[in-house]
Amino acid sequence: MGGNRYIYFAGYVVLQYIVLATAWNVLGGYTGYVNFGTAAFFATGAYSALVLILAFNATLPFQILAGALAAGLLGLGIGYLTLRLRGVFFSIATLALSVVLQTVVSNWEYVGGGKGLSIIRPKPPALFPSHAEYLFVVMVLLAAASVALAWWIEHSWVGRGLAAIRDNEEAAECMGVPTLRLKLFATTLSGCLMGVAGTPFPYYVTLVEPGSVFSLDYAVNSLAMPMIGGTTTWVGPIIGAVLLGTAQQVATVTISSELNLLIVGIVLVAFVMLAPQGIVGLVQRLFRRRGA
Amino acid sequence: MALGAAWAPAAQAADPIKIGFGMALTGALAGNGKAALMSMQMWAEDVNKKGGLLGRPVELVYYDDQTKPAAVPGIYTKLLDVDKVNFVVSGYGTNVIAPLMPIAVERNLLLMGLFGMANNEKTKYKNYFQIMPSGPEPALGWSQGFFEVAAKQQPKPQTIALVGADAEYPHNALAGAREHVKHYGFKVVYDGKYPPSTVDYTPIVRAIKATNPDLVYVASYPPDTAGIIQAVHEVGLPVKMFGGGMVGLQFAALQTKLGPKLNGVMNYEFYVPEPTLSFPGINEFLARYQAQAEKAGVDPLGHYIPPFAYAYVQVLGQAVEATKSVDQKKVADYIRANEFNTIVGKVRFAPNGEWAKSRVLMVQFQNVKGSDVAQFKKAGTRVVLYPEESKSGTLIYPFSKVLK
Numbered sequence: 220m221g222g223n224r225y226i227y228f229a230g231y232v233v234l235q236y237i238v239l240a241t242a243w244n245v246l247g248g249y250t251g252y253v254n255f256g257t258a259a260f261f262a263t264g265a266y267s268a269l270v271l272i273l274a275f276n277a278t279l280p281f282q283i284l285a286g287a288l289a290a291g292l293l294g295l296g297i298g299y300l301t302l303r304l305r306g307v308f309f310s311i312a313t314l315a316l317s318v319v320l321q322t323v324v325s326n327w328e329y330v331g332g333g334k335g336l337s338i339i340r341p342k343p344p345a346l347f348p349s350h351a352e353y354l355f356v357v358m359v360l361l362a363a364a365s366v367a368l369a370w371w372i373e374h375s376w377v378g379r380g381l382a383a384i385r386d387n388e389e390a391a392e393c394m395g396v397p398t399l400r401l402k403l404f405a406t407t408l409s410g411c412l413m414g415v416a417g418t419p420f421p422y423y424v425t426l427v428e429p430g431s432v433f434s435l436d437y438a439v440n441s442l443a444m445p446m447i448g449g450t451t452t453w454v455g456p457i458i459g460a461v462l463l464g465t466a467q468q469v470a471t472v473t474i475s476s477e478l479n480l481l482i483v484g485i486v487l488v489a490f491v492m493l494a495p496q497g498i499v500g501l502v503q504r505l506f507r508r509r510g511a
Numbered sequence: 512m513a514l515g516a517a518w519a520p521a522a523q524a525a526d527p528i529k530i531g532f533g534m535a536l537t538g539a540l541a542g543n544g545k546a547a548l549m550s551m552q553m554w555a556e557d558v559n560k561k562g563g564l565l566g567r568p569v570e571l572v573y574y575d576d577q578t579k580p581a582a583v584p585g586i587y588t589k590l591l592d593v594d595k596v597n598f599v600v601s602g603y604g605t606n607v608i609a610p611l612m613p614i615a616v617e618r619n620l621l622l623m624g625l626f627g628m629a630n631n632e633k634t635k636y637k638n639y640f641q642i643m644p645s646g647p648e649p650a651l652g653w654s655q656g657f658f659e660v661a662a663k664q665q666p667k668p669q670t671i672a673l674v675g676a677d678a679e680y681p682h683n684a685l686a687g688a689r690e691h692v693k694h695y696g697f698k699v700v701y702d703g704k705y706p707p708s709t710v711d712y713t714p715i716v717r718a719i720k721a722t723n724p725d726l727v728y729v730a731s732y733p734p735d736t737a738g739i740i741q742a743v744h745e746v747g748l749p750v751k752m753f754g755g756g757m758v759g760l761q762f763a764a765l766q767t768k769l770g771p772k773l774n775g776v777m778n779y780e781f782y783v784p785e786p787t788l789s790f791p792g793i794n795e796f797l798a799r800y801q802a803q804a805e806k807a808g809v810d811p812l813g814h815y816i817p818p819f820a821y822a823y824v825q826v827l828g829q830a831v832e833a834t835k836s837v838d839q840k841k842v843a844d845y846i847r848a849n850e851f852n853t854i855v856g857k858v859r860f861a862p863n864g865e866w867a868k869s870r871v872l873m874v875q876f877q878n879v880k881g882s883d884v885a886q887f888k889k890a891g892t893r894v895v896l897y898p899e900e901s902k903s904g905t906l907i908y909p910f911s912k913v914l915k
Contacts, residue, residue: 223592228585334679337609339633349617351588426580426609430539434579471582472574472589 224351231351231423233464234358235416239437240444240456241365242412247442248450249378250405251385252305256297256313257441259320260410262432263290264417269330269427272338279357283418290414291407298406302399305388314438321433335428338421354419365412369453372408381405413441440464443487449499458498527570528563528837530555530824531596533586535603538578544603546809547625547820548573553799554824564831576602583610591618597837598827601625603816612636621843623823624864626816628683631864638843639864642823644781646869647861650687654728656873656897657755657777658691661726664908668725668751672701674715674739675730675756684730684756700724709735712742725751733759737768744772744914751909754778755873761815763884773876775913780872782814782855783893785903788872792854796821801888812887822853873897875906 239257246252264286271277271285301312325333340350347353372378380401383391392398421427440463448459466482494501532551535544555569563569572594574586583602590596591614599615600623601608608627612634615622624630624641629649631639646652661668673688675681681704692699700722705715716739719727727750729739736759743753754777759765761780766773782788784797800813810817829852830845831837850859861867874893879886886892894904907913 223588225585225588225592228588232585332679332682333677334682335606335609337612337630337633340613350613351584420581423584424581424610425613426606428580428606430606431580434581468585471577471585 224349227351227355229468231355231358231419232468233461234355234362235419236440236444236460236464237362237457238358238365238416239413239441240448240460241362241369241453242409242416243441244445244450244453244456245369245372245381245412246405246409248445248455249372249381249385250402252402252405253307253310253442254313254409255310255438255442256316257413258433258435258437259313259317260290260293260413261417261420261437262317262320262324262429263293263410264414265420265427265432266324266330267414268418269336269338269421272421273329273336276341279353279419279422282421283357283361283415286414286418287411290417291411293414294406294408294410295403297410298403302402317433317438321429324432325429331428333429335426335431337426340422340425350422354423357419361415365415366453366457368408368412369456373453377401377404439483440467443483445497447486447490447497449497451496452499455497455499462498525563525567527568528565528598528831529570529572529594529596530598530600530827531572531587531590531594532600533574533576533583533590533602533607535578535607536575538576540578540604542809543816544578545807546804546813546817547603549803549807549809550796550800550813550817550820551824553796554821554828558828564828565835565837569828572596576607578604578607580606580610583607584614587611587614591620598623598839598842600824600827601627603820605630608641612639615639619839621827621839621846623827625820625823628680635863637847637862637864638839640823640826640843640846640860641864641866642819642826642855642858644819644855644858644866644870646871647863647865647867648869649865650683651690652687652869652871653684653779654688654691654755655869656779656871657728657752658688658695658697660777660873660896660906661697661752662695664751664906669698670700670722670724671697671726671728672703672719672722672724672750673699673728673730674701674703674705674719676707676709676732676735677704678707678732680732680758681730681756685728688728688730688755697726705735707732707735709738712738713746715739716742716746716748720746720748727753728755729753730756731758733762733765736760737765740769740772740776747914749909749911749914751911752777753910760876762810763812763887764810766812766879766887767882767884770882771879773879775907775910776876777896778874778876778893780814780874780893780895781870782818783872783874783895784814784888785890785893785895785901787895787901787903788856790854790856791852793818796854797888811884818855822855822858825853826851826858870898870901872901875904877904877907 246254267286267289268282271282343350343353380396383396444459445456449455534548535541555571558569576582603625605628608624608630616636622639626643627641675685701719736757757778760778804811830842834841834845859867873896895901
């Protein structure tokens with residue numbers, strides 16, 4: 220019956236959330252634009268992969284490239300369309316994007332429409348005994364790449380520019396920060412990474428249907444994880460994703476059920492009230508106090 | 512909660528035979544999922560009272576799949592690799608069986624399925640067996656009875672209206688109905704879809720009425736089922752037969768809500784308490800189920816999924832006993848080759864894992880008075896018109912007779 224593959228499947232989900240939380244944080248944390256449409260980008264990745272599987276029987280690396288491209292372009296498009304929308308209006312627009320896209324794919328028969336489509340996955344590459352290991356390793360690489368990108372943004376002029384937008388967009392513009400280009404860059408990169416997280420989904424579940432792919436879980440978790448971990452640094456989303464993602468995986472096989480989202484809600488409210496800077500902010504405050 | 516165990520003291524000495532599964536205990540299908548779980552626990556109790564399987568107690572190991580396909584790979588690998596279950600069976604519904612198929616194929620597992628629609632169409636996995644009695648061609652089996660009954664009427668009806676929600680199940684059911692329409696030579700005068708979010712169904716019923724069909728075949732989900740029947744009574748629909756593929760009328764909630772408005776409506780069923788369907792053990796099962804149902808907050812009748820949830824583990828248990836083995840291949844080979852006596856009757860599987868012969872019933876609501884749930888527990892309110900061997904009454908024809 221093979222070794223213990225459970226750890227790979229559970230690990231895959233946690234890693235997937237590291238990618239999503241990091242991607243969300245590029246726009247939400249660094250730039251201050253809250254995106255409720257994570258599921259739309261995630262689904263763009265998943266459905267791009269599905270189309271490539273159906274049309275060309277493409278391998279996973281190609282699916283990832285296509286998903287990244289499609290979701291990145293969607294991010295760029297949304298960036299353009301919503302440039303004038305700030306604060307809650309931008310958030311509402313991203314939420315609407317999810318609804319619109321879900322309606323579109325629900326009526327697109329080629330990808331299974333509302334009832335979804337099952338696929339048969341091919342044999343995993345020779346190095347891997349099963350898809351559990353293969354998809355886990357792929358997700359490790361994707362998570363590492365996402366975190367590396369976030370780290371680069373944070374430590375470059377791009378990150379400083381985004382932070383300037385977050386703090387005061389008008390002032391940043393007056394100071395010569397190219398706000399338009401930076402915002403477009405952030406929406407594109409954030410969308411691209413969210414799409415990438417969705418590309419292995421067809422091979423992971425083998426059923427792609429709108430209900431699962433556009434699940435509220437993705438939007439809620441990708442927002443809650445950076446908020447809990449801390450939105451100002453690259454490590455915050457990782458901490459949030461590992462803590463919450465693991466808690467949810469454990470809950471699924473112990474106390475179970477939709478308590479998963481309840482856990483996220485309670486922890487999120489607690490953090491917003493008690494530690495708005497997240498775990499990273501809490502630790503920094505602790506060290507500062509000790510230093511003083 | 513997560514782990515469920517039930518065995519009698521007599522069988523405690525030996526290692527249990529573990530049967531693992533994910534079940535919808537929360538989420539969209541939780542109502543039916545909970546009822547299915549209760550039935551499976553009743554089976555485990557029954558088996559363990561008799562000393563278990565092969566002298567070993569049966570233990571059910573289950574997790575809540577939250578009606579989410581994405582939760583299935585994790586749950587089943589945990590069941591297999593950590594909990595080391597002997598067998599896995601599916602949770603409730605097509606969408607949670609789909610992600611389970613590749614796991615079963617990769618590991619050569621025997622897999623019993625609970626109410627999956629054509630899950631094995633692409634995979635063609637020989638060790639998959641599904642308990643919903645829709646037969647080897649589910650889309651056709653679903654509406655076979657409606658069209659056979661219609662074609663037998665004299666003079667033969669000529670025209671038909673097809674209508675359904677723009678969603679997964681109605682699409683499949685209407686596709687099957689169109690095949691039958693061709694086969695029996697009816698003329699389609701209306702073929703329409705409506706958005707699942709529709710609230711007022713009177714315009715749809717008026718549009719159908721305007722085409723003056725002899726027959727109306729409806730494929731709907733519970734909210735639209737109720738809406739359409741209410742609209743039919745409001746607008747009046749002078750047709751000869753009405754109904755066919757309406758989901759929701761199998762449950763007490765809609766039956767008691769609609770009451771006498773159901774009289775004359777035709778619909779598919781898998782089991783109804785008619786004397787022609789009194790299989791060994793079914794009455795005892797339902798009595799026990801109904802006694803527990805209210806407390807558990809599940810459908811008080813338990814005619815739709817519960818007997819089949821009991822039966823799919825019953826098949827597994829009988830095969831284990833017959834082969835005296837827990838070997839996946841041996842047990843699967845036995846299930847493929849043999850017929851089983853279950854509480855839902857004799858079950859034999861086709862090569863694609865569906866029932867070898869469809870036993871989707873076509874019933875007509877008759878004699879419904881008021882909204883008392885007790886009347887639906889007894890014979891007489893849903894008389895079976897198809898298949899012939901299960902027939903328990905005669906068709907009220909035309910439908911317009913009961914509308915007056």
